[in-house]
Amino acid sequence: QTDRFTYDPGFTSTASCDSGLTFIDGDKGMLLHRGYPIDQLAEKSSFMEVSYLLLDGELPNKAQLDEFEYTINRHTMVHEQLKTLYNGFRRDAHPMAIMCGVVGALSAFYHDSTDINDPEQRRIASHRLIAKMPTLAAMAYKYSIGQPFLYPDNNLSYAGNFLRMTFGVPAEDYVVDPVIERAMDRIFILHADHEQNASTSTVRLAGSSGANPFACIAAGIACLWGPAHGGANEAALNMLREIGTVDRIPEYIARAKDKNDPFRLMGFGHRVYKNYDPRAKVMAQTATEVLDKLGVSDPVFDVARKLEEIALNDPYFIEKKLYPNVDFYSGIILSAIGFPTTMFTALFALARTVGWVAQWNEMISDPAQKIGRPRQLYTGPTQRDYVPVDKR
Ligand code: SDX
Numbered sequence: 225q226t227d228r229f230t231y232d233p234g235f236t237s238t239a240s241c242d243s244g245l246t247f248i249d250g251d252k253g254m255l256l257h258r259g260y261p262i263d264q265l266a267e268k269s270s271f272m273e274v275s276y277l278l279l280d281g282e283l284p285n286k287a288q289l290d291e292f293e294y295t296i297n298r299h300t301m302v303h304e305q306l307k308t309l310y311n312g313f314r315r316d317a318h319p320m321a322i323m324c325g326v327v328g329a330l331s332a333f334y335h336d337s338t339d340i341n342d343p344e345q346r347r348i349a350s351h352r353l354i355a356k357m358p359t360l361a362a363m364a365y366k367y368s369i370g371q372p373f374l375y376p377d378n379n380l381s382y383a384g385n386f387l388r389m390t391f392g393v394p395a396e397d398y399v400v401d402p403v404i405e406r407a408m409d410r411i412f413i414l415h416a417d418h419e420q421n422a423s424t425s426t427v428r429l430a431g432s433s434g435a436n437p438f439a440c441i442a443a444g445i446a447c448l449w450g451p452a453h454g455g456a457n458e459a460a461l462n463m464l465r466e467i468g469t470v471d472r473i474p475e476y477i478a479r480a481k482d483k484n485d486p487f488r489l490m491g492f493g494h495r496v497y498k499n500y501d502p503r504a505k506v507m508a509q510t511a512t513e514v515l516d517k518l519g520v521s522d523p524v525f526d527v528a529r530k531l532e533e534i535a536l537n538d539p540y541f542i543e544k545k546l547y548p549n550v551d552f553y554s555g556i557i558l559s560a561i562g563f564p565t566t567m568f569t570a571l572f573a574l575a576r577t578v579g580w581v582a583q584w585n586e587m588i589s590d591p592a593q594k595i596g597r598p599r600q601l602y603t604g605p606t607q608r609d610y611v612p613v614d615k616r
Contacts, residue, residue: 240596241428245278245582246419253499253547257417258282266506271412271575272296272382275354278417278582293382299355300376300385302363303333310367319364319570320449326360327353328442335436340588349437350581357574358382362389365567383408386574391562403517404561407510411557414503414550415572417579419496423448427580428587432596437584444580445573451490454551454576457568460491461555464524464531473531481540491552492535498545507553514557525556 247256255262258277265274269283276284276292284292309329313322330352338349363373366389374389384400387408392398418424427444431437448454467476479487494501508529515522532548535541558568587593 240420240425241587243420243583243586244281245579245586246417248419248496250494250496250498253497253502255418255502262414262502263506266410266413266503269413270381271409271416271578274413274416275578278578279350279585295351296355296382297376297378299352300359300378302330302356302359306330306333306360307363307373310363313367315368315370317368319361319368319567320445320455320573322364322367323360323570323573324442324445324449326364327357327445328439330356330438331436331442334438338436338438340431340434340436343589346437346585346588350585353437353441353581354578357577358386359389361567361570361574362386364570365390365563368564368566381405381409383412387561401517403513407514407557408561410506410510411554411571412575414506414554415575417576417582418550421495422450422453423576424580424583427584429596431584431587432593434595437581440584441577441580444576448573448576449569454569454572456490456549456551457554457558457572458565460551461524461559461565461568463490464527464556467527467531469523470527470530473527473534476531477534477538480535481538489531489535489546491555492541492548493544493546494549497547497549500547501549503550504548504552507550507557508548511553511557511560514560518560520560522556522560524559525553528553528556 245258247259248254257265257274258281260269260277260283265277269277272293273283273289275296276289306326306329309326310322313325334349334352337345339345340349359376366373372394374392374394376385377388378385380388380400384405387400387405388398420428423444426447427440430440430443451459463476467473476487476489479485480489480492511525514520515525532552535546541547554572555565555568558571559565563571
């Protein structure tokens with residue numbers, strides 16, 4: 225029995241649910257997955273281990289991990305018919321538009337064989353989603369550049385398989401760079417789960433009606449796409465590129481503070497963290513490692529570092545408790561690895577799928593759970609009688 229947190233948030237909680245997966249202390253900048261600090265998991269664990277931890281509550285032993293990885297590998301391929309669906313999209317379709325479509329379409333293949341009241345069928349559906357997201361995301365990228373899809377190679381790691389399906393071509397062997405593979409795996413860990421964020425709450429609300437998990441995850445993908453949420457990683461890199469040079473940072477800091485300007489510093493601020501997002505710290509370290517390994521000196525990274533330094537010493541950001549979040553540095557790494565900005569949120573969705581399915585399982589397995597039904601404070605007109613159109 226692990227120690228139970230009795231955390232008093234200091235406000236009358238409007239908690240939407242109980243959950244034992246992830247604990248965040250926004251004031252301390254603390255993030256735990258089943259009690260394990262995110263920085264320890266990012267440094268010492270693997271995405272497959274963290275996936276097992278989120279789904280089953282404990283870190284796996286070697287035999288359990290081997291079986292889990294074998295099981296995930298058995299679901300990495302997608303139905304050949306699903307490939308036809310990609311051809312219905314324009315080549316320049318945003319990968320998140322494709323992911324919304326093709327993940328929802330998985331329902332058409334597995335809806336009839338997914339009785340959500342059967343724990344084993346819930347487990348299989350969860351494994352299918354975790355396993356197929358890299359294949360579907362890589363296919364979205366390949367489709368956008370007019371290259372052929374590559375089938376999964378289950379001799380590779382989860383991250384290595386994804387890198388090969390994304391950047392490999394049939395004409396030659398693809399060699400997975402271990403530093404890039406480790407960085408990719410760590411990025412997946414950092415995005416795996418994050419309590420009741422908007423997209424996870426969307427998955428829970430959709431799932432509370434009894435909808436099949438594939439449709440629920442498609443709903444989560446749609447919510448994640450927004451620039452205030454998972455779309456911020458793409459927006460953050462675009463912002464850093466628009467700033468371009470360190471001397472233009474003050475102009476953007478001033479815009480971010482101007483209440484009449486809708487501009488926000490993308491990758492900054494958070495609904496819960498009023499301290500440094502612990503994931504951003506690991507992401508910044510990873511950016512340094514990847515850029516050093518690739519021998520890339522990206523001026524955008526210099527802009528990001530200077531922007532962070534200026535903002536963290538600015539009275540407005542200090543008073544509003546605005547710090548870099550998980551999305552501030554991730555785009556720099558992903559761009560250095562070779563991903564276009566349009567793929568960044570698809571990668572976030574790929575990694576967050578394990579958190580979504582773990583939270584969905586936690587909810588569905590609770591016999592007391594009911595359909596979600598948020599209420600409102602009504603602000604419209606009081607009751608009144610109908611007026612015929614010739615009297616209006
Ligand atoms: C993610 O919920 C999760 O856990 C999400 C996530 C996950 O893992 O699932 O962590 C992933 O979505 C991270 C957030 C990514 N989004 C961005 O980086 C977009 C830029 N950030 C913002 O738009 C904003 O910070 C939000 C949407 C994230 C939070 O907005 P809030 O709820 O308004 O934040 P707040 O209440 O703490 O804001 C306090 C003040 C406000 O001003 P006042 O109303 O007090 O005058 O700070 C301002 C905000 O307007 N503010 C910003 C700002 N973020 C907040 N001002 C300038 N730049 C910003 N980035």
